[in-house]
Amino acid sequence: MQITSPGFKENARTALDDAPLQRALGNVRKGFIEKRAKASAALPEFDLLRDNARDIKDHVLAHLDLYLEAYAEKVEAAGGHVHWAETAEDARRIILEICRQKNARTVTKGKSMITEEIGLNDFLEEHAVAPVETDLGEYIIQLRGEHPSHIIAPAVHVNKDQVEADFRRVHTHLDPARNLEEPTTLLSEARAVLREKYFEADIGITGANFLIAETGTSVIVTNEGNGDLTQNLPKTHVVVASIEKIVPTLDDVSQILRVLARSATGQDMSVYTTFSTGPKRDIDPDGPEDYHVVLLDNGRSSMLGSEFQDMLRCIRCGACMNHCPVYHAVGGHAYGWVYPGPMGAVLTPSLMGVDKSGHLPNASTFCGRCESVCPMRIPLPKMMRHWREREFSRNLTPATARYGLGAWAFFAKRPALYQAATRLAMAVLGRLGRSKGRFSAMPLAGGWTKYRDLPAPEGETFQAQWAKRRTAA
Amino acid sequence: MTSSAPQDPPLADNQGGGAPSRPKVGLFVTCLVDLFRPSVGFAAVKLMEDAGCTVEVPAAQTCCGQPAFNSGDRDDTRAIAASVIRAFEGYDYVVAPSGSCAGMLKKHYVELFEDDPAMKQRAEAFSARVFELVSFLTDVLGVSSVDARFEGTATYHDSCSGLRELGIQSQPRKLLATVDGLKLSEMRDSDVCCGFGGTFCVKYPDISNKIVGEKTRTIAETGADVLLAGDLGCLMNMAGKLKREGTAIEVRHVAEVLAGMTDKPAIGGGRR
């Protein structure tokens, strides 16, 4: 996928002018927030569970190498295969190799952000393998030739009418008289088409919400059941997951699951939580004959031990973006790559370099709402600030901002000089703005006055007035 | 103004246990109040003096350092923080009429001195004595009502840092409820950011404008005559937008109303 993160500002501008998108974003703002609030309020131990979830992941990250090894052993003991992929390219190559071995023409896919991260669909298509997305949202954006704009609601930027038009365009068998106005009829139409694909597919590819070290199990949570069909019907199941998805035990998973769906959609649990361990055994009535896991690093191991390690606790619930005023304003595509919102603002620079994605950690008001809802208690604003520190120390901060900041800091560090200078400046500004009380334009303050007036200062600074009051007393 | 026993004992003071009988408070004015709206500073002084404090204003203060801190400039932030800590040693409390600046002083100074144990210790002692104005009145001094009058309907915006870093939400509402003549009409999503975000609003003006536009819509829906909040940055942002939209809603810092000092023109308002 083409990376447009460097053009964040232009992307944002376009998004702000996109009326249908803005309407769609209105739904994010309401629905998700209310549902999460209700679900968390209904569970008295919710905040304790968050602490617990954080501690479980912190423990894993401190011993990640050991848990990864233990996990891989269990997978192989169950008859599965583990592939280690250091880069996105490695992962793509490994997956294509499996496709070739199986002579695969069609692969069905469960929803997976990691396969977005490695750009798997385009790559497979280039190599004559047809990927078919089976999650409804993913299916819709695949029809549209787009990418997800949200990590759990990939098509949240699309409205119903657009989906109907896309279906009529691609599902040429459709009777023009068929009513597709209701979301449920759209869903059943998608189901009917996908049902056949499940049987055609040679390989099913899914992501994983968790990998359990004690059992070698991969876990996915879905609401449509598409993941189960994707991984059970084809002869081969390939799990693609990043290394930080590990949790030690089944018990740990059940604890984190209690905060995942509540934070994401406000459900107590997702409709389906599916555990898979190795290929089908003799006693199993169905399941894949072959089971592969591709474990992707792609820059994550270099986050370990850095100020960004906490980010690896993320369970991709999407709560941070659901509560982010910047995401609400511009939507997910403006961020220019796979991961949007606050989690993307921290993760994207880690994975692709802050030189290409410097806007992301800067485009935050630090309102802190993301951190306040993150089930894994990830200090997102703090880590965005760490990215700004890296940019500043590497001289990546724009020159004008640096210069302005330098001049300001020079005065801020010298109170006497500062007070003398500001006393004069405020007296002048106060006089100029006195009658109206505000300025509608101001040199050097165009960023402010483009959209809002600048309230005028009262005139004499507090320090000047206080000094007078003291001498008078 | 009436006081009852404080609900929570003060976190720390130099006398060892219990609030000093006449606490000595160093007012951290904040740069925006100093430069743009000194009335807020005087309202803060009045509120604390009425509650029995001795208030002083150290001259060696400029800004809390957030512009540098949030731009990734640690060295300048550290220098500013060190001089603030020095200027405010010797006070029982350090109080700021801003949740954002108080949050900076209270929640972020310590982490600046991770590599300097002696300074870190001073920063910890300092941070423990820092409070935001309204929560200082209610939670530390035990103030439960104010002696002020304001005729009209107000709506209150919860500024982000005060709300999420310091837990300020009920305190201003509790005191506003005791202002004679004032009716509070809550806005939807009062806890959602106004789009100010310090330098954010000039670095990303298009996005900031979208966010503040949502905010002014929810403000207008309340039918309030006056918008109140505890942070001048947010207030200037919202006032600037309301003025640009041509709305008649006045904008004031909550301390002005609590202190009964609303004779000056409102923020962004001309002479009457």
Ligand code: SF4
């Ligand atoms: S950062 Fe936290 S809130 Fe955001 S997706 Fe990850 S776990 Fe969820």
